[in-house]
Amino acid sequence: MTTETMEAPAVAAPTATPPHPLREFWGYFSANHGAVAGLVIIVAVVLIALLADVIAPHDPNLTNTTIALKPPFWQEGGSITYPLGTDPIGRDILSRLIYGAQLSLLIGIVVVAISIAIGTVLGLVAGFFRGLTEIFIMRLMDIILTLPSLLLAIVIVAVLGPGLMNAMLAVALVILPHYVRLARAAVITETSKDYVTAARVSGAGTTRLMFKEVLPNCTAPLIVQASLGISTAILDAAALGFLGLGAQPPSPEWGTMLADAREFVLRAWWVVTFPGLAILITVLAFNLLGDGLRDALDPKLKR
DSSP states (O other): OOOOOOOOOOOOOOOOOOOOHHHHHHHHHHTOHHHHHHHHHHHHHHHHHHTHHHHOSSOTTOOOGGGTTOOOTTSTTOBTTBTTOBOTTSOBHHHHHHHHHHHHHHHHHHHHHHHHHHHHHHHHHHHHSTTHHHHHHHHHHHHHHHSOHHHHHHHHHHHHOSSHHHHHHHHHHHHHHHHHHHHHHHHHHHHTSHHHHHHHHTTOOHHHIIIIIIGGGGHHHHHHHHHHHHHHHHHHHHHHHHTTSSSOTTSOOHHHHHHHHGGGTTTOTHHHHHHHHHHHHHHHHHHHHHHHHHHHHOGGGOO
16 A cells, blocks of 8 residues: 655745844944944033033132132042132133033034035035036145145134134034045945936936935945044144134133143143043044944945
8 A cells, every 4th residue: 555645835934034224233333342432422421511501510610719720639639629620710620621511512513514514515516517517626625635624724713713613614614525525436436326327217307316316325424424523623623722713711612721721731730631631532432433333334344
């Protein structure tokens, strides 16, 4: 007697669902421990800036010459009332550092916003309208890049006049070429792809191609450059403030704090050390963040 063998139906292998884009991004980003540390520091600085009115122990501009150059609380003669000491006219350094975080973040965000807005538009125009338009825009950017950035910013502020707003405009102009070149390179790469050709064949105009089709696919390098640009803006603005061309006294800007205290370096180390550390840590944090964003957003660097 023959037995009939019945074949079991084939079981379909379960298909692996692709990870959510945000989860994939965080996976690549968190692999860079320096970037995570930078993000933590930046979040802390942002919270300090937002809560300055609550956590600052004193008015940053309140002077009291009777307690001028008081050392930090752990040194002899210090007081916990002024944890990081006081400056030459008796203002609390900790309070001025806390309020200075507001100015530094404002400078970074405003400068990058101006540069990325103008630079992206110029880069799109140069990438789409080749020929004389591209040559004019890119040669102008090359001229700006050939000049030392800080020297160019000093010249611009000297022409416009010292002040925080003029310093931000000067720094924005200095870092503008980086965004123009990035946007143009990304546009040239994207315009050769099939989806742009399909959109053009379907009747899409130049404006739609620029801002709806191409621009969303050029954001990754611009985001990375923006995070690095904030650190550059903070550092350049602090340099201008130190030279007396940026934020003006009694504004608690970190570079201005260094300028006000430079003659007391030898006998009151804290008046320059703490503002310098604030600039160093904040700039380093944004650089580390930019490095992590580059690893997470650049497909060539994904492992």
